[in-house]
Amino acid sequence: xxxxxxxxxxxxxxxxxxxxxxxxxxxxxxxxxxxxxxxxxxxxxxxxxxxxxxxxxxxxxxxxxxxxxxxxxxxxxxxxxxxxxxxxxxxxxxxxxxxxxxxxxxxxxxxxxxxxxxxxxxxxxxxxxxxxxxxxxxxxxxxxxxxxxxxxxxxxxxxxxxxxxxxxxxxxxxxxxxxxxxxxxxxxxxxxxxxxxxxxxxxxxxxxxxxxxxxxxxxxxxxxxxxxxxxxxxxxxxxxxxxxxxxxxxxxxxxxxxxxxxxxxxxxxxxxxxxxxxxxxxxxxxxxxx
Amino acid sequence: xxxxxxxxxxxxxxxxxxxxxxxxxxxxxxxxxxxxxxxxxxxxxxxxxxxxxxxxxxxxxxxxxxxxxxxxxxxxxxxxxxxxxxxxxxxxxxxxxxxxxxxxxxxxxxxxxxxxxxxxxxxxxxxxxxxxxxxxxxxxxxxxxxxxxxxxxxxxxxxxxxxxxxxxxxxxxxxxxxxxxxxxxxxxxxxxxxxxxxxxxxxxxxxxxxxxxxxxxxxxxxxxxxxxxxxxxxxxxxxxxxxxxxxxxxxxxxxxxxxxxxxxxxxxxx
Numbered sequence: 001x002x003x004x005x006x007x008x009x010x011x012x013x014x015x016x017x018x019x020x021x022x023x024x025x026x027x028x029x030x031x032x033x034x035x036x037x038x039x040x041x042x043x044x045x046x047x048x049x050x051x052x053x054x055x056x057x058x059x060x061x062x063x064x065x066x067x068x069x070x071x072x073x074x075x076x077x078x079x080x081x082x083x084x085x086x087x088x089x090x091x092x093x094x095x096x097x098x099x100x101x102x103x104x105x106x107x108x109x110x111x112x113x114x115x116x117x118x119x120x121x122x123x124x125x126x127x128x129x130x131x132x133x134x135x136x137x138x139x140x141x142x143x144x145x146x147x148x149x150x151x152x153x154x155x156x157x158x159x160x161x162x163x164x165x166x167x168x169x170x171x172x173x174x175x176x177x178x179x180x181x182x183x184x185x186x187x188x189x190x191x192x193x194x195x196x197x198x199x200x201x202x203x204x205x206x207x208x209x210x211x212x213x214x215x216x217x218x219x220x221x222x223x224x225x226x227x228x229x230x231x232x233x234x235x236x237x238x239x240x241x242x243x244x245x246x247x248x249x250x251x252x253x254x255x256x257x258x259x260x261x262x263x264x265x266x267x268x269x270x271x272x273x274x275x276x277x278x279x280x281x282x283x284x285x286x287x288x289x290x
Numbered sequence: 291x292x293x294x295x296x297x298x299x300x301x302x303x304x305x306x307x308x309x310x311x312x313x314x315x316x317x318x319x320x321x322x323x324x325x326x327x328x329x330x331x332x333x334x335x336x337x338x339x340x341x342x343x344x345x346x347x348x349x350x351x352x353x354x355x356x357x358x359x360x361x362x363x364x365x366x367x368x369x370x371x372x373x374x375x376x377x378x379x380x381x382x383x384x385x386x387x388x389x390x391x392x393x394x395x396x397x398x399x400x401x402x403x404x405x406x407x408x409x410x411x412x413x414x415x416x417x418x419x420x421x422x423x424x425x426x427x428x429x430x431x432x433x434x435x436x437x438x439x440x441x442x443x444x445x446x447x448x449x450x451x452x453x454x455x456x457x458x459x460x461x462x463x464x465x466x467x468x469x470x471x472x473x474x475x476x477x478x479x480x481x482x483x484x485x486x487x488x489x490x491x492x493x494x495x496x497x498x499x500x501x502x503x504x505x506x507x508x509x510x511x512x513x514x515x516x517x518x519x520x521x522x523x524x525x526x527x528x529x530x531x532x533x534x535x536x537x538x539x540x541x542x543x544x545x546x547x548x549x550x551x552x553x554x555x556x557x558x559x560x
Contacts, residue, residue: 178387185358185379186404196403200391282390282432 067251075251076258083240083252087259090221090236093149094267097156098217104157105164105213106206112165113172113198114190130162134220138227148228152236155224160217164209171205172198204283207275214267222260237263307335309371310455310488311357316366318352318514325513326352329366332507332516334456334490339482339526341499341506342492343545345553349514350492354458357490380449380457384464386441388433388448394420395429398448412451419451422481439470446478450485459491463498475501476530483527496549500542501533508545510552518548 049069055061056068063071076083108126112119138155145151175197183193225238235243237256244252279286311334318327327349334340342350355361356368358381380401388397395409395416402412409416420426423443433441442462449457463471475498482489493499499506506520522541524532532538 176387178383178385179389181358181360181383182381182387182400183404184360185381186401188404192404196400197389200389203391282434 064248064250067254071251072254072258076255079252079255083237083256083259086235086237086240086256087263090218090225090238090260091263093152093156093221093225093236094217094263097153097160097221098214098267100153100157101160101164101213101217102210105161105209106168108161108165109168109172109202110194112169113194119169126162126165129158134159134223135227138224141224142228151228152221152224155227156217156220159220159223160213163212163216164206167205167209167212168202171202174205175201204279204285207271207278211268211271211275214271215264218260218264218267307337310334310336310338312367312369312371313353313357314367314369316353316356316363316368318349318356318361319364327356328513328515330514330516334488336455336488337486338505339489339491339503341503342490342509343494343496343499343506343549344509344514345494345511345549347511347514348509348552349511350509351460352514354460354490354492357456358458378452378455380452380454382442382445382449382457382459382462384461386433386438386445388441388444390433393430393432394425394436394444397433397444398451400448401452416447416451419447422450422484423447423477437470438466439474442466442474443477446481450481450487453485455488457487457489459489461492461494464494471498478502479526479528496542496546500538500545501528506545508548508552517552520545520548 053068053070056066067075108122112123134155137158138151141154142148142151145154179197180193183197188196221236222238225236226242229239229242237260241253241256241260244250244256276286311332313330313332316327316330317325319325330349330353332340332353342353344350352361356363358379388394389400392400395413398416398419399409399412402416403409417426417429420429423446425440425443425447428436428440433444436444445462449459463474466474479502481487489503491499491502500522504522504524504526506522507516508518508520509515510517520541524535524537
């Protein structure tokens, strides 16, 4: 014990200043990292856009082949009335599909957790729906379903619901065995067990599924619209891209594309924020480590 | 939590205390034909502190699960006396087994919550119990903010909060370090003195069983069975001095010898 004491004392006096330097270095690295976290993506993104612009100017690329970033931006502003309307349609379908996917996915997962027979009976359908590419089912859906919005919604839902179902099912089954025994000892009803134990345990899994499903709902909505094809009032961004492509209106294609990408990022940021807010108090994934 | 807390009435001799639970010739055989427990009989009376001591595979946890009603005996009967039932049960597992999404207070509320009682109506009792385990300042904390020993205290508070007629503890301190473990052993005894709780305590530590209990059932494995009952006549409350007394050493030695006699040559390796 004394030997250890003296050796640590010796090392701390010998290497005292070095330790401080080390600490300072770590602190400096942390500061640099916190700035870089924001600065780097912005700088690199700006450089990429600048290079895109130079590429167009230096090579004299015509705007119907590759429009410069400036032209895309001005198109975005000019065509805002058309594009914003389309954006709203796409957003609406995505949001509705996600909402139905959450309700359907969670509902089915709860059913599976309550009854193994239900799971045996219905999980093949869920898997088949998931593994069949939506592009190949969509034409059939639009043949059978007259209402365009309902068809789009169905397509987006098929793509989005599976990760929620799979994750939530896994989460409901991942409850602590001892807690589950405790509920049995307390003679908790099924409903109590579900509410007090299984649903909270499944929450982190569900939120993980939600983050995937948010992106997939957008993909589903866009792909379905490509297949549905019909235009006019009530068309989403995908249709505007198709239409602009036929007319060789490349700047508008880019503008619509940017809106879709922006929507995707927004959905991801929102679901990530929801996840963080719901879990920050207790779940490992949301805790800060020193 | 000093041991010198208000002394309860002296505990009457076992014969005079009311019975809580009787296990009669209980056998438990698992599906594969493995005999987990053979002909176990046990009478638990109010205020008992019974240790089930044995090597792994001796059926001590099985016995606890049978009493908790998590399994049914293959043969024999488990009878609750005097209107008690397993609704009146508190359980402490080897892990703290807390809900990580709930605060300490909400975790301790769980047994009441399942009975349909609101947090508000039971808060006084919850705070009183948290005070007993020394955690009244942590009612609003989340389990992750607590140390291993503190989490275990929450778990004990949850088992105590409904004032159950019987508390089952399944190697509750096995995962803790020695210092925390001794502290919790001391505190458990003082809790027992304050509440008069009846406890069945599963352990594989000779010293823990001698320190805590008034009866030790030494068990053997393959098949799991009780081979000897050792009484620890030292009255409660027991203090630190009990740990160093010659009587303690003598009983510990006797218990240890009995335990070693159960291990067939070569079976320690299991």
